[in-house]
Amino acid sequence: xxxxxxxxxxxxxxxxxxxxxxxxxxxxxxxxxxxxxxxxxxxxxxxxxxxxxxxxxxxxxxxxxxxxxxxxxxxxxxxxxxxxxxxxxxxxxxxxxxxxxxxxxxxxxxxxxxxxxxxxxxxxxxxxxxxxxxxxxxxxxxxxxxxxxxxxxxxxxxxxxxxxxxxxxxxxxxxxxxxxxxxxxxxxxxxxxxxxxxxxxxxxxxxxxxxxxxxxxxxxxxxxxxxxxxxxxxxxxxxxxxxxxxxxxxxxxxxxxxxxxxxxxxxxxxxxxxxxxxxxxxxxxxxx
Amino acid sequence: xxxxxxxxxxxxxxxxxxxxxxxxxxxxxxxxxxxxxxxxxxxxxxxxxxxxxxxxxxxxxxxxxxxxxxxxxxxxxxxxxxxxxxxxxxxxxxxxxxxxxxxxxxxxxxxxxxxxxxxxxxxxxxxxxxxxxxxxxxxxxxxxxxxxxxxxxxxxxxxxxxxxxxxxxxxxxxxxxxxxxxxxxxxxxxxxxxxxxxxxxxxxxxxxxxxxxxxxxxxxxxxxxxxxxxxxxxxxxxxxxxxxxxxxxxxxxxxxxxxxxxxxxxxxxxxxxxxxxxxxxxxxxxxxxxxxxxxxxxxxxxxxxxxxxxxxxxxxxxxxxxxxxxxxxxx
Numbered sequence: 177x178x179x180x181x182x183x184x185x186x187x188x189x190x191x192x193x194x195x196x197x198x199x200x201x202x203x204x205x206x207x208x209x210x211x212x213x214x215x216x217x218x219x220x221x222x223x224x225x226x227x228x229x230x231x232x233x234x235x236x237x238x239x240x241x242x243x244x245x246x247x248x249x250x251x252x253x254x255x256x257x258x259x260x261x262x263x264x265x266x267x268x269x270x271x272x273x274x275x276x277x278x279x280x281x282x283x284x285x286x287x288x289x290x291x292x293x294x295x296x297x298x299x300x301x302x303x304x305x306x307x308x309x310x311x312x313x314x315x316x317x318x319x320x321x322x323x324x325x326x327x328x329x330x331x332x333x334x335x336x337x338x339x340x341x342x343x344x345x346x347x348x349x350x351x352x353x354x355x356x357x358x359x360x361x362x363x364x365x366x367x368x369x370x371x372x373x374x375x376x377x378x379x380x381x382x383x384x385x386x387x388x389x390x391x392x393x394x395x396x397x398x399x400x401x402x403x404x405x406x407x408x409x410x411x412x413x414x415x416x417x418x419x420x421x422x423x424x425x426x427x428x429x430x431x432x433x434x435x436x437x438x439x440x441x442x443x444x445x446x447x448x449x450x451x452x453x454x455x456x457x458x459x460x461x462x463x464x
Numbered sequence: 465x466x467x468x469x470x471x472x473x474x475x476x477x478x479x480x481x482x483x484x485x486x487x488x489x490x491x492x493x494x495x496x497x498x499x500x501x502x503x504x505x506x507x508x509x510x511x512x513x514x515x516x517x518x519x520x521x522x523x524x525x526x527x528x529x530x531x532x533x534x535x536x537x538x539x540x541x542x543x544x545x546x547x548x549x550x551x552x553x554x555x556x557x558x559x560x561x562x563x564x565x566x567x568x569x570x571x572x573x574x575x576x577x578x579x580x581x582x583x584x585x586x587x588x589x590x591x592x593x594x595x596x597x598x599x600x601x602x603x604x605x606x607x608x609x610x611x612x613x614x615x616x617x618x619x620x621x622x623x624x625x626x627x628x629x630x631x632x633x634x635x636x637x638x639x640x641x642x643x644x645x646x647x648x649x650x651x652x653x654x655x656x657x658x659x660x661x662x663x664x665x666x667x668x669x670x671x672x673x674x675x676x677x678x679x680x681x682x683x684x685x686x687x688x689x690x691x692x693x694x695x696x697x698x699x700x701x702x703x704x705x706x707x708x709x710x711x712x713x714x715x716x717x718x719x720x721x722x723x724x725x726x727x728x729x730x731x732x733x734x735x736x737x738x739x740x741x742x743x744x745x746x747x748x749x750x751x752x753x754x755x756x757x758x759x760x761x762x763x764x765x766x767x768x769x770x771x772x773x774x775x776x777x778x779x780x781x782x783x784x785x786x787x788x789x790x791x792x793x794x795x
């Protein structure tokens with residue numbers, strides 16, 4: 177079940193016979209099952225009694241209960257971690273989008289000394305491995321007294337979201353005709369006025385995608401959060417969840433329930449914006 | 465109206481070499497007066513990047529040339545300030561790493577991990593995209609289901625898979641036993657642990673590739689296929705000579721992104737196998753992280769690993785930019 181993720185690629189196009197249809201639907205059904213099964217199993221497990229995950233016989237569904245959810249919400253740090261994650265992700269998103277939009281506009285519309293350096297900087301910083309930055313950032317934040325503080329974590333996240341969002345916003349702005357800018361300036365708007373009053377309102381889908389990306393990055397980040405957030409009351413979800421299945425205990429019932437609580441809102445929003453997300457990521461390449 | 469604004473054609477792709485040098489010397493006016501607007505708009509990001517990435521980077525490179533660990537790093541305990549006592553040791557961290565067996569085995573596994581994952585991402589994504597690009601019933605339902613793995617936050621998926629692959633209680637082994645096969649200790653055997661993390665990462669990464677390639681497929685003009693059909697081309701010919709070349713712009717972007725993401729993929733390894741068993745599924749990034757934050761924190765060693773990782777990725781980026789230039793991307 178696990179290793180046969182690969183569905184045979186079907187090549188070519190044109191008409192196909194009934195055999196071809198069966199093969200096509202068969203392959204897609206298998207692939208869809210592989211894609212959906214882990215998530216479905218997660219939801220089923222979360223609805224079983226707390227210790228049911230330890231049964232060695234696999235039952236699809238027995239004595240469904242919301243006990244795991246009640247316990248997660250009432251007796252663990254989950255609500256606190258959720259609030260922490262929301263604070264960090266919201267701050268990262270707002271600050272990151274504001275900064276990256278103006279830079280994205282500048283590199284999309286203007287050619288200026290240093291343009292190429294800025295483009296290089298945006299590309300290269302995206303590929304910085306966490307390992308090289310984490311210790312110096314840790315020391316920098318420790319010097320500022322920001323370890324185990326939300327602003328510290330937000331600053332760390334901005335290092336990865338801002339260059340990427342600026343890159344994405346450039347791709348989006350490139351798709352907006354420059355005639356609009358020219359019209360704005362004919363009407364006496366400054367560059368910034370053009371950007372602020374004309375281009376930004378037209379870029380809401382792009383802004384939404386950049387915002388979504390920032391949010392998800394902060395929402396799901398593990399390495400920085402594990403290293404920087406040392407107190408139980410400052411954990412984000414990604415760190416807190418690990419506590420359920422640590423070295424000495426394994427509370428898969430609680431873990432699955434909280435996973436569902438985290439994944440469902442994220443997945444709903446995601447499915448709404450995913451089309452734009454891909455366009456944004458590959459905009460520079462597809463517009464040729 | 466002083467900053468030079470790109471006209472329509474230069475904002476698009478086929479402006480080969482156009483931005484090589486900004487056009488200077490047109491009219492009078494100082495450079496500052498002409499470009500302050502663009503600079504002002506870039507300033508926040510540039511400053512933030514320099515402070516938060518540039519400074520740590522420089523400091524990371526510096527640390528990699530010292531013998532700093534948690535023990536000799538300066539710190540403040542209450543009112544007492546303990547000064548740093550680490551020393552400059554030149555390149556010895558690097559020589560120690562490059563000559564160690566650990567480096568070669570980590571690098572080898574990281575390369576295998578990246579190549580296998582990206583190849584499977586692209587291959588499976590291409591296959592699914594081709595299927596979804598046909599006239600088909602239930603197409604949007606399939607699409608929705610196939611995108612689901614991307615919609616779930618990666619750390620949640622990592623936990624899900626750790627549970628599915630659990631040797632005793634995992635559903636994967638339960639299925640194997642149900643058809644009479646022995647269970648596999650997915651996460652506790654060095655080889656199977658590698659298979660497991662690759663599987664998980666492939667599961668996570670295929671939807672993005674699939675959607676990106678689907679977008680690329682839809683951008684290929686239909687007339688090309690019609691013309692080929694008139695010429696009697698077989699489906700394979702069309703795939704080989706129209707589809708694959710037509711996908712190249714998208715492919716180059718997503719393969720580069722995929723390579724970088726996979727190379728730096730932290731949560732999958734860290735959360736599914738914790739790098740185990742015995743460090744066998746540890747890639748460069750998780751290894752360097754563990755150096756820095758577990759046991760006696762080896763800051764200098766971790767920084768040196770980080771610099772090496774970055775160097776590998778920069779080489780990749782230079783190659784990528786060359787490829788982009790050949791296709792006419794301007795900068």
